[in-house]
Amino acid sequence: xxxxxxxxxxxxxxxxxxxxxxxxxxxxxxxxxxxxxxxxxxxxxxxxxxxxxxxxxxxxxxxxxxxxxxxxxxxxxxxxxxxxxxxxxxxxxxxxxxxxxxxxxxxxxxxxxxxxxxxxxxxxxxxxxxxxxxxxxxxxxxxxxxxxxxxxxxxxxxxxxxxxxxxxxxxxxxxxxxxxxxxxxxxxxxxxxxxxxxxxxxxxxxxxxxxxxxxxxxxxxxxxxxxxxxxxxxxxxxxxxxxxxxxxxxxxxxxxxxxxxxxxxxxxxxxxxxxxxxxxxxxxxxxxxxxxxxxxxxxxxx
Amino acid sequence: xxxxxxxxxxxxxxxxxxxxxxxxxxxxxxxxxxxxxxxxxxxxxxxxxxxxxxxxxxxxxxxxxxxxxxxxxxxxxxxxxxxxxxxxxxxxxxxxxxxxxxxxxxxxxxxxxxxxxxxxxxxxxxxxxxxxxxxxxxxxxxxxxxxxxxxxxxxxxxxxxxxxxxxxxxxxxxxxxxxxxxxxxxxxxxxxxxxxxxxxxxxxxxxxxxxxxxxxxxxxxxxxxxxxxxxxxxxxxxxxxxxxxxxxxxxxxxxxxxxxxxxxxxxxxxxxxxxxxx
Numbered sequence: 001x002x003x004x005x006x007x008x009x010x011x012x013x014x015x016x017x018x019x020x021x022x023x024x025x026x027x028x029x030x031x032x033x034x035x036x037x038x039x040x041x042x043x044x045x046x047x048x049x050x051x052x053x054x055x056x057x058x059x060x061x062x063x064x065x066x067x068x069x070x071x072x073x074x075x076x077x078x079x080x081x082x083x084x085x086x087x088x089x090x091x092x093x094x095x096x097x098x099x100x101x102x103x104x105x106x107x108x109x110x111x112x113x114x115x116x117x118x119x120x121x122x123x124x125x126x127x128x129x130x131x132x133x134x135x136x137x138x139x140x141x142x143x144x145x146x147x148x149x150x151x152x153x154x155x156x157x158x159x160x161x162x163x164x165x166x167x168x169x170x171x172x173x174x175x176x177x178x179x180x181x182x183x184x185x186x187x188x189x190x191x192x193x194x195x196x197x198x199x200x201x202x203x204x205x206x207x208x209x210x211x212x213x214x215x216x217x218x219x220x221x222x223x224x225x226x227x228x229x230x231x232x233x234x235x236x237x238x239x240x241x242x243x244x245x246x247x248x249x250x251x252x253x254x255x256x257x258x259x260x261x262x263x264x265x266x267x268x269x270x271x272x273x274x275x276x277x278x279x280x281x282x283x284x285x286x287x288x289x290x291x292x293x294x295x296x297x298x299x300x301x302x
Numbered sequence: 303x304x305x306x307x308x309x310x311x312x313x314x315x316x317x318x319x320x321x322x323x324x325x326x327x328x329x330x331x332x333x334x335x336x337x338x339x340x341x342x343x344x345x346x347x348x349x350x351x352x353x354x355x356x357x358x359x360x361x362x363x364x365x366x367x368x369x370x371x372x373x374x375x376x377x378x379x380x381x382x383x384x385x386x387x388x389x390x391x392x393x394x395x396x397x398x399x400x401x402x403x404x405x406x407x408x409x410x411x412x413x414x415x416x417x418x419x420x421x422x423x424x425x426x427x428x429x430x431x432x433x434x435x436x437x438x439x440x441x442x443x444x445x446x447x448x449x450x451x452x453x454x455x456x457x458x459x460x461x462x463x464x465x466x467x468x469x470x471x472x473x474x475x476x477x478x479x480x481x482x483x484x485x486x487x488x489x490x491x492x493x494x495x496x497x498x499x500x501x502x503x504x505x506x507x508x509x510x511x512x513x514x515x516x517x518x519x520x521x522x523x524x525x526x527x528x529x530x531x532x533x534x535x536x537x538x539x540x541x542x543x544x545x546x547x548x549x550x551x552x553x554x555x556x557x558x559x560x561x562x563x564x565x566x567x568x569x570x571x572x573x574x575x576x577x578x579x580x
């Protein structure tokens with residue numbers, strides 16, 4: 001066996017370099033390098049020019065001047081708008097993640113325990129919404145939650161309320177939208193994890209007299225830790241930077257960092273501040289991203 | 303007859319939660335009233351309006367072309383990346399590569415979009431390319447984040463593949479490239495197809511990244527939908543949404559039907575590919 005693998009490896013040798021080089025180059029150029037540029041521009045000063053930022057390196061009279069400005073970062077720290085946008089994003093994303101987990105875990109559990117011929121159908125049913133347009137699904141809630149929307153009309157018709165409750169353009173709508181849009185991403189890794197669960201362990205716990213709930217708490221839950229982490233990170237990280245959902249479902253009180261960044265960039269045309277906003281967001285997300293990556297690389301090694 | 307358990311009940315509630323808004327949207331797309339929320343009788347009027355809208359039709363065409371090229375390129379790059387991650391022994395830079403492959407899966411879109419745009423602006427200053435942003439820059443951006451999804455789908459399939467057949471082919475004198483195309487590729491073909499479809503739908507759906515990296519020349523469908531939705535709910539968009547939901551459901555049903563016909567083993571493998579996809 002090892003003889004064959006050695007041979008395989010030797011035979012692959014000439015082409016090997018290319019196989020590694022192509023994706024590595026592409027990702028370095030279009031994924032890693034751009035972050036360096038964002039960092040660079042976040043340290044420059046805004047200017048009225050095209051593109052709208054000042055140079056960092058200036059070579060004149062045989063001297064290289066490097067002008068690094070931390071003004072953008074100081075600006076972010078002193079303006080309460082940005083601080084509350086970061087805090088608001090993290091809070092909303094955290095709440096949505098917990099809700100997704102609370103709804104998604106039982107769903108994934110039921111799917112993993114379903115008869116084998118049902119599992120593929122159920123999986124398709126959960127996946128299908130995430131394949132249809134994200135924008136359209138968020139938009140669907142606009143019609144349901146608006147003041148003369150379906151929910152309000154139903155409640156008025158039933159006599160529960162007299163005048164419509166304001167639901168659209170609130171933080172409630174934003175959290176609902178995030179839970180709705182990202183629920184499949186929570187269910188899938190949990191389902192993948194729970195189907196691999198060794199059933200004999202559960203049987204052993206039962207044989208030893210453990211109650212069903214106790215077994216779940218002390219055997220199933222710890223064993224599905226990987227799925228919980230992966231699912232939670234798949235929801236939390238993109239939710240922090242979410243732009244579409246707060247823009248369509250949120251109101252004047254919803255301050256989320258993705259929306260603020262978008263406005264700084266497209267409306268105020270302040271590229272350095274937008275870059276600094278992105279860098280700080282990345283710094284906040286570095287631990288969750290590392291957590292996700294650790295889980296993902298463990299999956300790939302299995 | 304067993305009483306349905308708590309988890310089964312939650313599964314049903316969860317599925318209703320996922321589907322009800324879309325069903326309501328479909329029903330209301332046949333509303334004849336201009337007011338979206340007031341039912342005034344059945345009509346296909348908004349579909350006719352939709353098909354007359356030149357702006358939407360040309361945006362659909364732009365989006366379809368970008369999605370086709372992005373998905374095709376992403377399958378090539380993603381498959382190479384998956385191959386390196388699964389089959390190659392440790393080498394310097396392997397950890398860096400696999401981190402870069404999986405990072406776009408979770409990266410907030412605003413960060414990806416902004417960083418790519420700044421790169422393109424820099425490149426234009428430095429080497430004069432791309433002179434204007436449009437379909438090519440969107441294609442590059444979409445390829446980059448779609449490759450991540452393809453790589454995960456293909457990698458999970460590649461791990462299942464029995465190495466002995468490839469080794470046998472090599473023993474019989476087949477060269478690596480030929481072995482790949484004649485043995486490995488057909489075996490992982492379902493995963494490539496799944497990855498291509500996933501990349502295609504992801505590219506069709508992307509609003510934020512495309513908005514950052516596109517110029518005035520290229521307007522994709524999500525950009526048109528977004529700008530009209532921002533103004534409020536419109537019946538024409540309900541009709542468009544219904545058509546999108548219909549197309550995706552049909553494609554999914556077709557995939558499911560084809561999978562059901564193929565043997566059980568492959569079905570199991572596809573299932574794992576799909577779960578690894580996100």
